[in-house]
Amino acid sequence: MASLMARTAGAVLVLLGAGGMGRMFSSRFLTRLRLLEEARRLVYLLKGEILYANSSLDEAFCRAGHRLGGRMGGLAVQVAERIGEKQGRGFGEIWREEVKNLQDLPLSKEDLGQLEEFGRQLGYLDRQMQERTMLLYLEQLELSIRSMRERRQEACRLYTGLSLAGGIFFIILMC
Secondary structure (H helix, E strand, O other): OHHHHHHHHHHHHHHHHHHHHHHHHHHHHHHHHHHHHHHHHHHHHHHHHHHHOOOOHHHHHHHHHHHHOHHHHHHHHHHHHHHHOOOOOOHHHHHHHHHHOOOOOOOOHHHHHHHHHHHHHHOOOOHHHHHHHHHHHHHHHHHHHHHHHHHHHHHHHHHHHHHHHHHHHHHHHHO
């Protein structure tokens, strides 16, 4: 009797854990989507600051970062502070170092690579080329965001379903 109760409790715990893992994967997917949308808003704010307010890069990043908030806003503020320190480093190097601090976020290598490339090109160009760089990055972001939105519901169901199926399979193997 006690053995049956222990097995039942174990099976319930395995199912709960598997369901939790599915929710975690779904949450990471949705967090990645939110971060890409934040990056898009950041670039739009930067575009306004650089092209229309005629701000320098450090001013543009500082203002945009404070207005945006969140993790991407924090990235912009940090970049602005590092530019303001005037340690003789180029913008591309500062940007690359700050983007590396985002490794703990659920962004893909492709997302981080595009973000790093955006900043690397942004710092060395005149305003017209900066605008083109921002438009190119916005296009890349739009494609990624659109793709993720189309797959959002399917991916979240798949993560949850496969996790639960894996949990059930594990329970069957152990019994």
